[in-house]
Amino acid sequence: MNQLIDNFGSAVRHFRKSHGWSQELLAEKADLNRSYLGELERGHVIPSLATAAKLASAFEVQLSGLLAHCEKQPARDVG
Numbered sequence: 001m002n003q004l005i006d007n008f009g010s011a012v013r014h015f016r017k018s019h020g021w022s023q024e025l026l027a028e029k030a031d032l033n034r035s036y037l038g039e040l041e042r043g044h045v046i047p048s049l050a051t052a053a054k055l056a057s058a059f060e061v062q063l064s065g066l067l068a069h070c071e072k073q074p075a076r077d078v079g
Contacts, residue, residue: 002043005043005045006043007071008052008070009040009041009042009043010041010043011069011070012026012037012040012041012055012066013041014069015055015059015061015066015069016041023037023038023041026055026058030051030054030055030057030058031054032051032054032055052066052067
């Protein structure tokens with residue numbers, strides 16, 4: 001389960017950086033708190049389905065596309 005949470009955070013960071021956005025800008029576009037977004041990217045919080053949908057909408061991708069990207073992320077060493 002933790003790997004999925006880490007992968008989701010990595011996917012969000014990947015999409016954000018590929019758009020050239022700061023965390024502040026993404027937080028504004030997704031109607032989320034910037035500090036929460038930082039915690040999410042680091043895998044410290046478990047996003048709700050509604051939050052995942054807000055992020056997908058901000059990135060203008062299907063929610064399924066954002067989630068599929070999570071499956072493609074390599075395992076990362078968190079510590």
